[in-house]
Amino acid sequence: MSTANTITEKTFKTRVVEVSPDWCPGCGDFGVLSSLKKATLEKEIKSHEMLVVSGIGCSSNLPGYVNAYGIHSLHGRSLPTATGAKLANHNLKVVVTGGDGDGFGIGVGHFIHAMRRNLDLTYVVMDNEIYGLTTGQASPTTMKDHKTKTTPRGNVEQPINPLMLALVSGATFVARAFSGQPAHLSSLIEQGIAHKGFAFIDVFSPCVTYNKLNTYAWFKERIYKLEDEAPDRDPADFSDAMSTAMEFDDRIPIGLVYKVEKPTYEDTEPVLLNGPLIKQPLGIKKELFDQLLLETM
Amino acid sequence: MENKQKKLNNLPNNSHEITIGFGGAAGDGLDKSGNLLARVINRHGLHAISYNSYQSLIRGGHTFLKLRISERKEMCYGDHFKVLLAMNQDSIERHAPAVEPGGVIIFNSDKVTCDSSLLQENVQIVPLSFRKLTSDMGKLIPIMQNTMILGSLLYLVNIDFKTLEQVLGDIFAQKGQEIIDQNTSVARIGYQTTQEHFASAKINIDWNFTHISKPFYSGNSAMALGAVAAGLKFYAAYPMSPATNILHWLVTNSERCGVLVKQAEDEIAVINLAIGAGYAGVRSMCATSGGGFALMTEAIGEAGMFETPVVIINVQRGGPSTGLPTKTEQGDLNQAIGASQGDFPKVILAPKSTTDCYHIVGEALNIAEQYQLPVIILSDLLMGENFETIEPGSWSHEVNINRGDLIEQIPQSMKGKDGFKRYTFTSSGISPRPLIGSEGMAYVTASDDHDEDGVIISDEFTNTAIRRKINEKRMRKLEGVLNELEPPQLEGSEDSEVTLIGWGSTWGVIHEAIEQLEVEGINANQLHFRYLLPFHSKESLQILNKCKKTIVVELNATGQFARHLKAETGFSSTDVILKYDGEPFEPRMITQRVIAILKGEPLDLNVTQSEAREMAYHYIRVHLKDKLRPSNIIQTSQNGYGEPVWVLDLIERNNGELKGKLTIGVETGSTHKWDPSNLEQ
Numbered sequence: 001m002s003t004a005n006t007i008t009e010k011t012f013k014t015r016v017v018e019v020s021p022d023w024c025p026g027c028g029d030f031g032v033l034s035s036l037k038k039a040t041l042e043k044e045i046k047s048h049e050m051l052v053v054s055g056i057g058c059s060s061n062l063p064g065y066v067n068a069y070g071i072h073s074l075h076g077r078s079l080p081t082a083t084g085a086k087l088a089n090h091n092l093k094v095v096v097t098g099g100d101g102d103g104f105g106i107g108v109g110h111f112i113h114a115m116r117r118n119l120d121l122t123y124v125v126m127d128n129e130i131y132g133l134t135t136g137q138a139s140p141t142t143m144k145d146h147k148t149k150t151t152p153r154g155n156v157e158q159p160i161n162p163l164m165l166a167l168v169s170g171a172t173f174v175a176r177a178f179s180g181q182p183a184h185l186s187s188l189i190e191q192g193i194a195h196k197g198f199a200f201i202d203v204f205s206p207c208v209t210y211n212k213l214n215t216y217a218w219f220k221e222r223i224y225k226l227e228d229e230a231p232d233r234d235p236a237d238f239s240d241a242m243s244t245a246m247e248f249d250d251r252i253p254i255g256l257v258y259k260v261e262k263p264t265y266e267d268t269e270p271v272l273l274n275g276p277l278i279k280q281p282l283g284i285k286k287e288l289f290d291q292l293l294l295e296t297m
Numbered sequence: 298m299e300n301k302q303k304k305l306n307n308l309p310n311n312s313h314e315i316t317i318g319f320g321g322a323a324g325d326g327l328d329k330s331g332n333l334l335a336r337v338i339n340r341h342g343l344h345a346i347s348y349n350s351y352q353s354l355i356r357g358g359h360t361f362l363k364l365r366i367s368e369r370k371e372m373c374y375g376d377h378f379k380v381l382l383a384m385n386q387d388s389i390e391r392h393a394p395a396v397e398p399g400g401v402i403i404f405n406s407d408k409v410t411c412d413s414s415l416l417q418e419n420v421q422i423v424p425l426s427f428r429k430l431t432s433d434m435g436k437l438i439p440i441m442q443n444t445m446i447l448g449s450l451l452y453l454v455n456i457d458f459k460t461l462e463q464v465l466g467d468i469f470a471q472k473g474q475e476i477i478d479q480n481t482s483v484a485r486i487g488y489q490t491t492q493e494h495f496a497s498a499k500i501n502i503d504w505n506f507t508h509i510s511k512p513f514y515s516g517n518s519a520m521a522l523g524a525v526a527a528g529l530k531f532y533a534a535y536p537m538s539p540a541t542n543i544l545h546w547l548v549t550n551s552e553r554c555g556v557l558v559k560q561a562e563d564e565i566a567v568i569n570l571a572i573g574a575g576y577a578g579v580r581s582m583c584a585t586s587g588g589g590f591a592l593m594t595e596a597i598g599e600a601g602m603f604e605t606p607v608v609i610i611n612v613q614r615g616g617p618s619t620g621l622p623t624k625t626e627q628g629d630l631n632q633a634i635g636a637s638q639g640d641f642p643k644v645i646l647a648p649k650s651t652t653d654c655y656h657i658v659g660e661a662l663n664i665a666e667q668y669q670l671p672v673i674i675l676s677d678l679l680m681g682e683n684f685e686t687i688e689p690g691s692w693s694h695e696v697n698i699n700r701g702d703l704i705e706q707i708p709q710s711m712k713g714k715d716g717f718k719r720y721t722f723t724s725s726g727i728s729p730r731p732l733i734g735s736e737g738m739a740y741v742t743a744s745d746d747h748d749e750d751g752v753i754i755s756d757e758f759t760n761t762a763i764r765r766k767i768n769e770k771r772m773r774k775l776e777g778v779l780n781e782l783e784p785p786q787l788e789g790s791e792d793s794e795v796t797l798i799g800w801g802s803t804w805g806v807i808h809e810a811i812e813q814l815e816v817e818g819i820n821a822n823q824l825h826f827r828y829l830l831p832f833h834s835k836e837s838l839q840i841l842n843k844c845k846k847t848i849v850v851e852l853n854a855t856g857q858f859a860r861h862l863k864a865e866t867g868f869s870s871t872d873v874i875l876k877y878d879g880e881p882f883e884p885r886m887i888t889q890r891v892i893a894i895l896k897g898e899p900l901d902l903n904v905t906q907s908e909a910r911e912m913a914y915h916y917i918r919v920h921l922k923d924k925l926r927p928s929n930i931i932q933t934s935q936n937g938y939g940e941p942v943w944v945l946d947l948i949e950r951n952n953g954e955l956k957g958k959l960t961i962g963v964e965t966g967s968t969h970k971w972d973p974s975n976l977e978q
Contacts, residue, residue, distance in 0.1 A: 022756050048736045053573075056744070063741045064753060069733050070741030071576060072753070073569065074599050080566040084573025084581070087557055088531055089734050092577070110569075113562040271557045278578045278732060280555055282528030282698055288553060289694035292522060297339055297510040 021065050028205030028216075029059045029126050031179030035186035036066065036095065036124065042190050043093075050093045053082035055102035058133045059126035059205065062097045076107030079114040082121055089276045090120070090266045093193060100127040104140040104160050115169040115198050117265045122192040125162065126179070126205035129214045136210035146213050163245035163257055166200045167238065173199035174241065174258040178223055179206070180216050181254075188256065197264050204254075219252070226255035235259040313502050314367035315454055316378040318396075320388025324356040327384065330443045331362045332684070335513055336464045338366050338456065339686055342507030346685035348374040350880065353538070353622040359387055366454075368505055370688055372650065372805025376883035379500065380454065382446050383409055386950070390926050391914075396420050401498045403449050403491075405442045421498035423449055423491055430486050434479070441483050448487025453495075455502050458488050512687040516680035516802075519654035519687075520584075520610060521546040525554045526696045527659035530579035533559045533570040538622045539678035540584040540612040564589035568596040568609065575600070575607045576742060578703065578732040580662050584610035587629045588619065594636040597671045601641025601771065603742045604720065604730070606665035606701075608658070610674045612681040615879050624879030625678035627801055630857040633673050634830060640768065642668070642726075642775045645830040647675040649804035652691050654680065657827070659696045664781075667701035668774045669730055675829070677852070679881045680802035702729045707737040718749045722766055726773030775831045782828045784836035789822030795891060796844040798870060799851060800826040800858050803882060807850055810887035817892060826858070832865040846871045848894060850887055853877055904966045906930055909943035913959050916968055917947065926950050932963060940964040 023029050040050060050068035054060035056075035063070030069092070073081040082096045103111050103125045114121065130148060131137040137150040141162065145154040166174045173195040177185040185203060192199030204219050226233060226244065233240060241258035266272050274280055317334065319327045328349060335345040346365050352358040365375050379400035383389045386409050393402055393415040402411055406424035413422075427442040444465075451461055462481050469477045491498075514522070521543050524532070534544040544560065551558045561567045567583045575581035585593065590611045600607045613629045615621025633645050644664050648657040654676065661672040708729055711717050719740040721728040728749075731738035745753040746764055754760045787796070789811065799807045804825045811821045824840060824847075841847060847870040849859040854877035859870050874890045876882055893900075904912070913927040925947040934941045941963040947956050957973035 019752055046736075047739045048734060051577075051733065052741075061753075061756070064743070066741075067739060069739045071573070071603075072741055072743035072745065073572075074595055074744050077565065077569040077596065080561065080569035081573040081576075083559075083566075084531065084533070084570035084575075085577040085733065086573075087559065087570075088574040088577035088579045088581070092734055109562055110566055113566065269557060270552050271555060274555070277530045277557055277574075278734070280530060282530070282580065283696065284526045284554060284694050286694050289522075289526065292550065293512040293692075296513040297336065 019064050022061060023058060024209050026208040027058070028128060028179035028203075028207070029062065031182045031185065032059070032097075032124065032126050032203055032205055033062055033065055035179070035182045036062075036097075036189055038182070038186040039189035039193060040068075042186075043193055045093050045193075049091070050095065051082070051085055053078045053085065053094065053096045055098040055107060056133075057099040057102045057131075058207075059097060059099040060102055076102055076105070077110065078102065079107060079110040079121070079123070083114060083117070083119055086119055086121060087266070087269070087272075087277065089278045090272060091276050094121050095193065096121055096123045098125060099132070100125060100129065100141045100162070101131045101139045104162055104165075108140070108160075112165070112169045115166055115171040115200065118170060118172055118197045118262055119265045120196055120198070122189065122195075122199045122201070124189060124192070124201045124203060127162065127202050128205050128207035128211055129159070130207050130211040132207045132210050143213065148210075161245060161248065162200075162202045164242060167241055167245060167258055170198075171200045171258070172197035172260050172262050173256075174245070175199070175201045175256045176203070176254045177201055178204045178219055178254055180204075180219060184225065184254070191256065195259065197262055222250060222252045223254050224251060226253050226257070312367050312369035313504055314365060314371065315380065315500065315502060316363055316365040316375055317380045317382065317450065317454075318378040318392055319362040319364070319382045319384070320392050321360055321384030322356065322387070323351060323354055323358050323360050325360070325384045326440045326443050327360050327362045330382070330447055331364050333461075333464060333468065334364060334447060334450070335684065335686075336468075337451070337460045339510050339513055340460050340464065340508070341456065341504070342509045343368060343504065344370045344511070344686045345513065346371050346374050347683050348679065348881065349683060351623050359391065361388070361392065370686070372808045373884060374683070375809070376885040380450060382450060383411070384443065384446075385409060389415070393420075399500065401453055401500065403446050403453070405446065421495070423453070423495045423498055425449060425487060425490060430490060431483060434482065437479070437483065441480065444480050444483045445487035448484035449491040449495075450487075452488045452491045453499050455499065455504060458485065509689060511689055512692070513684050514651060514687055515542065515682055515684045516648065516651045516654040516676055517543045517612065517682060518546045519651055520658045520674070520676070521550075523655035523658040523692070523696070524582055524662065525550070525556060526655075526692075526694055527662045528580045528696075528698045529556055529582055529662065531557050531559075531571065531574035531581040533561050533567040533574075533583045535561055535564050535567050535585065535589060537564075537586045537589045539614055539625075539682045540586050540589075540610065542682065543584045543610065543612070564592040565596065568593035568607070571607050571609075572596055572600050572603065572605055575665075576603060576605045576733065580666065581606070582608040582610065582658075582662070584612060586612050586614045587616045587632065590629065590632065590636070595638075597643065597673070598637030598639060598641055599744045600671040601637070601643060602744055602746065604669040604728070604771065605742070606662075606669055606671075608661045608665050608672045608674065610676060613675060613677040615877075621879045623678070625852065625881050626877065626879070627675070627677055627803070627852040628854070628857070628877070629675060630800075630829065630853070630861060633675055634861065636673070640772065642670045642771055642778075643830065644668070644670065644672045644775075644778055645675060645828075646672065647801035647827055647829055648680065649801065649825055649827055651680055651683075651685050652687050653827070655692045659698075663697070663699045664778060666703065667699055668727060668778055669701065670774060675801055677802050702727055703732060704729045704738075705732050705735045719751045720747065720749045720767065720770070722749055722770050724773075725777055726770045727777070779831040779833065782831075782833070784833040785824060785826050785828075785840065787822055787824050787840050790820060791822070791843065793820045793822035793845070795819065795821045795846040795848060795895065796824055797821055797887070797891070798824045798826075798847055798849045798858075798862070800829060803850055803852065806882045806884050807887060809884035810891065813884055813888040814891060817888065819892065819895065821891065829858075829861065832861075834865045837862070838866045838868055841866065841868045846895070848872045848874055848891060850874045850882070852882060903963045904943065904961060906932075906943070908966075909945060909961050912961050912966065912968065913945050913947065916959060916971065920971065921947070924950060925956050927959070928953070928955075936960070938962055938969050942969060
């Protein structure tokens with residue numbers, strides 16, 4: 001029995017029920033899974049104190065491979081589901097995972113609203129610029145002119161820039177990583193979990209089966225680490241964060257793009273001042289009940 | 298016909314009662330006036346039940362609020378009214394002809410006139426000039442005409458002035474003494490002027506006051522209060538009429554009741570928030586109307602798959618699509634039964650009255666947690682939004698809370714090598730559910746189908762054996778639910794000539810129709826359903842097989858419950874009484890149709906004279922800038938339209954000058970022709 005313990009490398013490998021990922025060999029999501037495990041290990045989070053919530057898609061299978069509470073919800077609905085669970089028990093460490101179709105396509109409305117609420121959630125998107133589980137259709141981050149099953153003459157639509165969308169929507173922690181560099185990714189997830197507020201981490205996680213354009217090699221050629229090339233950047237500078245987020249051509253920055261401290265939704269919700277909802281008493285006292293009736297007479 | 302109507306009004310009821318109609322435009326403050334009056338009569342110990350017929354706009358349009366005041370508790374707002382408070386000219390034209398003989402019409406004569414040709418026998422008018430009567434009070438806001446009219450009304454229906462003074466003091470307490478004094482003076486002017494000049498219009502009712510005040514609640518606020526008492530901790534919603542005031546009530550009282558209320562970006566977010574909170578282990582609920590419910594349906598199936606408790610209230614309005622945002626209907630039964638893909642256990646409840654709204658939410662929260670499934674409550678606009686007095690003692694703050702198998706420690710039987718199994722296959726179908734955050738029971742719930750551990754079975758090899766057994770496990774829970782719910786019972790005598798069958802909010806109006814039928818010499822009884830799914834097929838059939846004639850009464854176009862009843866029991870009712878025009882049933886409508894059915898008369902769907910008038914009003918608003926009104930109306934078959942038609946004279950609102958004729962088909966209801974020139978005939 002390991003469920004009550006801190007998540008260790010061992011417990012991750014041998015869950016109570018051992019389930020191995022069903023991802024294609026070489027899938028970028030393996031790097032994200034191992035980085036998430038490492039980050040929670042570093043933070044010494046106990047398995048029962050953590051909740052991992054996902055939507056639907058290859059990457060959304062991730063909660064099934066982590067020894068923690070998990071919700072494998074509907075396509076696009078991970079963020080509202082996680083929000084409900086977090087508000088019910090804000091002592092839980094809640095990590096939300098999913099893909100670009102799940103988060104920026106069908107779930108984009110929730111993405112924007114979750115960020116402007118600044119809930120204390122960590123949202124890790126495995127962005128492979130394609131719909132993988134449905135066998136290779138264009139996604140909201142598929143690059144212009146990219147030929148996919150549903151864009152046989154090349155994609156005519158402009159891709160979403162998730163980082164800029166996050167910045168203008170009010171995320172208080174915005175970062176980008178590459179699953180080919182798991183140590184760097186793991187450190188960002190760790191920072192994201194430590195951040196009080198909505199942390200968004202967009203992770204380039206190559207699909208080796210359906211995206212032959214945005215490959216490991218393609219990313220390796222272009223990415224650079226912000227902390228290496230711009231060590232003096234102020235991550236709280238919004239304008240600088242926006243220009244950094246805009247850079248997506250021959251050179252693509254990864255690392256912490258933006259971070260600012262603001263009160264979280266949980267901090268400002270008066271009902272939660274009395275502790276987690278799940279611990280609060282049920283029902284109504286007679287005095288208040290009588291008062292509520294009297295007010296209508 | 299007239300004699301019959303009088304006979305119907307003469308109910309087997311010694312309780313004194315009177316119904317007041319408030320007519321005006323949105324923004325005229327009718328609801329506030331109605332509330333003020335309800336408070337006054339409530340303090341005397343009388344009952345009140347209201348119905349506000351309003352439109353989907355914030356200012357203008359036409360609004361008609363009825364308030365039935367009585368000594369005994371009435372179950373519906375009735376089908377007649379004796380006093381009309383007309384806040385504008387439109388209200389006179391539309392409603393003056395319906396004021397009962399012996400009744401009275403009160404209005405501000407500065408802006409409203411009343412043509413005596415519109416009135417029934419012995420109806421008196423009380424014109425009060427707000428401007429003249431309050432000329433020495435300085436500048437007053439126009440809406441205070443309502444206060445004057447209310448003062449007048451109190452005199453006419455024999456209710457003393459003192460209580461109004463107290464209520465005004467309470468309502469305007471925060472606005473200061475000056476406002477209180479001003480309102481009191483204006484009301485007194487209405488009262489005294491009427492006493493001095495219109496004493497002959499007084500309707501002498503010899504009220505028996507008990508002076509016991511009662512809660513004045515709508516179904517929506519009753520559900521909100523009932524949920525709080527039953528341990529609700531989390532509520533999410535997106536604004537949608539007519540469910541919005543559940544949200545308003547809970548937000549207003551959120552802190553003192555300890556309920557976290559979250560307005561979300563859409564109904565999809567709402568239901569997923571509620572499921573997330575329910576999964577984590579709090580009592581969780583959301584409410585919407587049909588359109589929002591449609592958006593929620595995928596996640597309702599997810600709650601079934603997760604085995605997560607959640608309560609969803611659908612306060613129905615007229616559909617389909619955006620439909621009739623401010624009108625009532627029972628049109629979402631099919632939608633609720635069919636909500637979400639696949640098979641999963643869900644429970645559908647329908648409260649039968651405003652009082653019942655309080656109780657049913659507690660039942661729903663218990664069922665949801667005990668059986669770990671989604672529970673849908675079908676309310677509707679009529680019950681949800683309209684206020685009525687509640688019999689003292691009907692509600693208690695002490696509500697039975699049963700959270701089912703919610704655990705914080707791993708069950709003894711699951712300690713060991715295999716560990717915690719969230720979806721353990723059991724004979725009841727119920728598996729212990731951990732409070733999330735509890736040690737030793739971390740598991741993943743999945744919207745994909747899964748095994749006892751929660752591991753999905755849909756990816757590498759879809760295991761047919763596990764799929765079959767978990768499907769059966771989930772569905773088995775409904776057997777437990779059904780055993781726990783009380784079967785329907787026949788109300789009234791067992792050997793009645795006819796049985797009226799209903800569900801949800803129509804219980805009260807059917808009840809009153811049965812009283813009217815008694816006067817007509819027809820003995821009817823009532824079979825009403827609160828639990829729609831799972832269904833008491835066996836018990837229902839036992840009752841139905843003993844009934845002589847059965848008529849299903851419901852507020853939709855296709856007889857959704859009649860079909861559900863047949864699907865669940867194989868029983869076909871003798872007939873149905875359906876209504877789908879946006880307005881609720883009134884008892885007389887049911888009574889008359891029951892009599893017709895018993896006589897074998899076919900249903901007549903032709904446009905009636907009053908419907909032709911309504912259609913003319915619509916035409917006038919859309920095409921003639923509201924300048925005219927319908928006057929004489931005749932029906933003729935001698936025309937080129939292939940159907941008999943109604944021909945209406947449209948006259949100038951101000952001077953009554955004939956401006957043209959409007960032709961409306963009796964069968965199709967089509968507006969065939971507007972002829973401004975042909976003034977002959």
